Amino acid sequence: NERHWWNIKGGDMVHAIDTDCGPIGVLICYDSEFPELARRLVDEGARLLFVPFCTDNRQGYLRVRYCSAARAIENQCYVALSGNVGNLPNVENMDVQYAQSCILTPCDFPFARDGIAAEASENVETITVADLDLSDLAWAKAQGTVRNLRDRRFDLYKTVWTDGG
Template sequence: MIVRIAAVQYLLRQIHDWSGFENQVRFVMQAAGDYRPHFVLLPEIFTTQLLSFMDTRELPAAVRNMHDYTARYVELMRELAQYWRVFLIGGSHPTLRDGQLYNTAYLFTPEGEVHEQDKIHRTRWEREMWDTAAGDQLHLFDTPYGKIAILICYDIEFPELSRMVCEAGADILFVPSCTDDRQGFLRVRYCCHARAIENQVYVAMTSTVGNLPVEGLGVHYGQASIITPSDFPFSRDGIAAEGTPNVEQIVIADVNIDNLTQNRVNGTTIPLYDKRHDVYDNEVQVIPIR
């Protein structure tokens, strides 16, 4: 089965009202939808673009106030997923539940369903500056185009999460991210490659680019990519497609789910199935040496 993925390098630029945000989102969805993808991926917290016309003198309060736009965001994304008949990973959006602020990714289906995946691991900025709460539940979404999971940015740097969803059957990991500098971007990018190799899975990632006149969002370094396992049936260098860093762009690639199935059994190595579960139950032995 061939699956087409579109990953959007979303350019953060100053806007003056909700209409500015909505118009830009409709524009990028038009550009992506023309290629008839099965999945469209937007970046982590790209909705922080809304902060450019909000009062941000008290940043934690401003981020919480973004929840006032959650209903509009959900309805816009739901409409676009239905119109373009795509599974839309709508980046992530600061979401209040029971007084707690979560960094939540939303999955919108062509049939109008809405599903959520909270970020499990918070960065220091999210803990200390935004006062966010941590999610505690992973989800695997069984779609007609393969089983998928969403790991938001920092979560891809924890191999156990990817292994859990891949042992449950994931074919594609979607990684919406937001990084301010090249080092941060590369931490996410390199880990995406590692997870693709370790789990014999496709990984699609994308990032915010551009800048906003908001504390902590002044600069961004980003590049979208669609990453494959590193073996003969897949792309040279394990990259099906990648964008040009730090420009507004949409990256598109076709991936073959059947190649994953074959590679997990007949690959040069088969790390998804070769894991020694018996050894992982043993404690590490510390041996003193003088």
């Protein structure tokens, strides 16, 4: 849709971004639906993934939401979703929005029971805040109920990353 209305094209690389809180990753909307992108960012040290998104209906939103929850679980990281709400009737492809921003966690003992650290009301312009403890991620990776990153089966596949071209 964005390709048609705004001439947006996909990139050819993804990298973690160094911040004063450590490396982070950014997956824009549809990017969250591809497990290998999040895994690459986590392999580069990201413990927090940001997913800004723009969806115009509940079905589109739920695809981003459920995939982002999967990324939090399989990569043992936090994922913050931030979506557009409201209507911009004079802007092509922005006339209707649907969002419920949230902060997702792995599903294990030190985290929120349902894997949701914080959640906004649907279609309400607001700020969503949660205190996230990065040491909980380290605990989960070392001693958690499941250790998805440790238990990867590299003998079943090969990953080759290239930058461009």
